[in-house]
Structure formats: C-alpha cells, structure tokens
Amino acid sequence: MTATDHRREAERIYVFVQHLGRRLRDIDQAFGISPRRFSALAGLAFDGPTSVGELAAFERVKRPSMTRLVQDMERDGLIQRRPDPTDGRGVRIRITPRGRALVEQVRQRKIALVADFLAQLNPETLSAVKVSFDALRPLGRVPPE
Amino acid sequence: MTATDHRREAERIYVFVQHLGRRLRDIDQAFGISPRRFSALAGLAFDGPTSVGELAAFERVKRPSMTRLVQDMERDGLIQRRPDPTDGRGVRIRITPRGRALVEQVRQRKIALVADFLAQLNPETLSAVKVSFDALRPLGRVPPE
DNA sequence: TATTGTTATACTCTATAACTATA
DNA sequence: TATAGTTATAGAGTATAACAATA
Numbered sequence: 001m002t003a004t005d006h007r008r009e010a011e012r013i014y015v016f017v018q019h020l021g022r023r024l025r026d027i028d029q030a031f032g033i034s035p036r037r038f039s040a041l042a043g044l045a046f047d048g049p050t051s052v053g054e055l056a057a058f059e060r061v062k063r064p065s066m067t068r069l070v071q072d073m074e075r076d077g078l079i080q081r082r083p084d085p086t087d088g089r090g091v092r093i094r095i096t097p098r099g100r101a102l103v104e105q106v107r108q109r110k111i112a113l114v115a116d117f118l119a120q121l122n123p124e125t126l127s128a129v130k131v132s133f134d135a136l137r138p139l140g141r142v143p144p145e
Numbered sequence: 146m147t148a149t150d151h152r153r154e155a156e157r158i159y160v161f162v163q164h165l166g167r168r169l170r171d172i173d174q175a176f177g178i179s180p181r182r183f184s185a186l187a188g189l190a191f192d193g194p195t196s197v198g199e200l201a202a203f204e205r206v207k208r209p210s211m212t213r214l215v216q217d218m219e220r221d222g223l224i225q226r227r228p229d230p231t232d233g234r235g236v237r238i239r240i241t242p243r244g245r246a247l248v249e250q251v252r253q254r255k256i257a258l259v260a261d262f263l264a265q266l267n268p269e270t271l272s273a274v275k276v277s278f279d280a281l282r283p284l285g286r287v288p289p290e
Numbered sequence: 291t292a293t294t295g296t297t298a299t300a301c302t303c304t305a306t307a308a309c310t311a312t313a
Numbered sequence: 314t315a316t317a318g319t320t321a322t323a324g325a326g327t328a329t330a331a332c333a334a335t336a
Contacts, residue, residue, distance in 0.1 A: 001271055003264070009271070010259035011252075012278045014169060018184065019285030021166040022205065024159060036326080039163065052295060060167065065327045067296060089294040089335045107156075114155035117284045119148070126146055126154070128276040133157050135270045139262045140164030181303080197318060210304045212319055234312045234317040 031106050044095040045103045176251050189240040190248045
C-alpha cells in the first residue's frame with residue numbers, strides 16, 4: 001500500500017462522511033432540532049452533567065454562544081441548570097427526561113437510516129465494516145485542543 | 146448477523162461520521178471558509194457549472210439563501226455567474242481558478258488528516274476499509290428528494 | 291489576578307414573502 | 314400560469330467586548 005493509495009482511500013472516506021453527515025442533519029431538521037443542539041444534548045445524555053465552558057469547548061463554540069444555547073434549551077425543557085456545589089461561579093447542566101427522550105428519538109432514526117442499509121450487505125462485507133470502524137474510531141476523537 | 150447487531154454497528158458508524166465531520170469543519174474554519182461554502186464550491190469544482198436552483202437543492206438551502214451565497218462568492222472571486230444561453234431566466238455558475246485552488250487546498254488538508262491515520266493501519270485492516278467504503282458509498286447519496 | 295458565566299451588541303446565515311423577467 | 318432568480322425583511326446563531334461574582 002503506497003501513500004497514494006492511502007490518499008485515494010482517504011478521499012473516499014472524507015467524502016462519505018460529508019455526504020452522510022448531510023443526511024444526518026436532515027434528520028435533525030425533521031425533528032425540529034438544530035444539529036448543534038442535538039450534538040450538545042447527546043453529549044449531555046451520554047457523558048452526564050457538565051459545565052457551560054466544557055460544553056462550549058466540545059462544541060467548538062464560544063462561551064457566550066453556549067450560554068445562549070443552554071438558556072434556550074432550558075426554556076424548552078430539554079435541560080436543567082443548577083449552581084455547582086463545589087464552585088460558586090460554576091453551573092452544572094443536566095439533561096431532563098424530555099431532553100433525553102428527544103435525543104433518543106433522533107438517535108434511533110439515525111441508527112435506522114444506517115442499519116437499514118447494513119441489512120442488505122452480505123456477511124463478509126459486514127465483517128469488513130466492523131473491522132474498519134473499530135480501527136477508525138480514534139480518527140473521530142478530538143485532538144487535545 | 147441480527148438486526149440488533151446491525152443497529153449496534155450503525156450507531157458506531159453514525160457517531161464516527163458526526164465526530165469526523167466536526168474535525169473536517171475545523172479544517173474549513175482554518176482556511177476561513179464556511180462548511181456550506183466549501184461544500185457548494187467543491188460541488189462546482191467536480192460537477193461543473195450549474196444553476197442557483199440546483200445548488201440550493203443540493204445544499205438543502207432555499208433559493209434566496211443560495212443567491213446570497215453565490216453573490217458573496219462572486220464578490221470574493223471564487224465563482225463567476227453568466228446568463229444561461231438556453232434560458233433567459235437562468236444563470237450558469239462556474240468556479241474560477243482561484244475558487245478551484247481554494248477547494249484543492251482544503252481538500253488536500255482533509256485528505257491528509259485521514260490518510261495520515263490510514264498510514265498506521267496494517268494491510269488487512271486497510272483492505273477491510275477499502276471493502277467497507279466501496280459498499281457504503283451509496284449510503285451517502287442523497288435520496289430522490 | 292484569573293476564571294466562570296452572563297449581558298450587550300453586531301455580524302453572518304438562512305428563511306418567507308413579494309417582485310421581475312422569461313418560459 | 315409556472316419557473317428562475319432576485320430583493321426586502323425578519324429570525325436564528327455566533328462572535329467580541331465588557332461586566333459580575335467567585336476562586
């Protein structure tokens with residue numbers, strides 16, 4: 001395998017990601033949630049309570065923008081804000097049952113989009129898919145800032 | 146392979162896409178181009194001239210929004226607009242050399258992000274990756290509206 | 291002094307509605 | 314009448330700068 005082969009394959013991967021990403025955003029829209037909101041809410045659903053600053057960093061957004069996003073989501077009953085018991089300046093943000101239900105709905109729809117496609121692949125291809133995404137997972141991880 | 150297996154694998158795929166998508170958008174930002182602009186410009190670079198309406202549909206944006214985007218990109222010298230010779234109402238949009246150069250720069254950086262990762266995988270895993278993305282490509286295609 | 295979160299304000303992006311020109 | 318594109322206008326979303334409270 002040459003570097004040129006890697007680049008050719010790399011291009012197919014990134015183009016796939018951009019295209020499937022668009023279809024996933026269509027699903028967000030169908031549920032009336034912005035991609036950013038879904039992303040932040042999903043983070044809260046799976047990683048538990050966090051702060052405005054942490055959420056902002058993870059979402060690549062400035063803190064005032066996250067303050068606003070969090071205010072809107074609290075108004076809509078998707079999250080709750082509470083003072084941080086260990087730091088008087090801080091705020092702990094947690095997802096509400098309603099927020100969790102919304103994340104779950106959207107998530108299931110996204111999973112279904114992909115799973116329905118996988119269902120028509122043969123077993124050998126499916127094994128390759130499993131091996132691939134096991135190996136590729138770290139590529140999605142965020143760099144250390 | 147059961148439906149449950151498919152769903153588990155599907156989730157990993159969609160999460161990977163959302164995460165790598167975020168890193169790819171970081172690259173757009175590093176080049177001072179919005180993800181939407183890069184996407185539209187890349188479409189023009191690879192599919193040739195098109196119209197405002199087609200671009201809008203592909204980008205999932207309303208026509209007035211695309212008119213604006215196209216105006217801004219023309220002002221910045223990334224594209225050119227010409228009247229459609231076969232339809233007096235229409236406009237043909239083509240990318241300029243400068244626009245193409247920008248797309249190419251961003252594209253190479255994105256490819257490098259992925260290719261550098263691929264370079265550390267073993268040959269068997271790389272074969273699996275190739276098989277997988279061959280098979281998955283149609284999943285990125287847009288549905289017929 | 292530095293940090294967390296917020297408010298005030300401006301800018302970008304997108305949408306809806308209304309308009310022009312052509313089919 | 315319908316369609317392609319535009320203009321006018323309003324509504325999200327995000328950023329920078331300045332501020333309050335706490336560390």
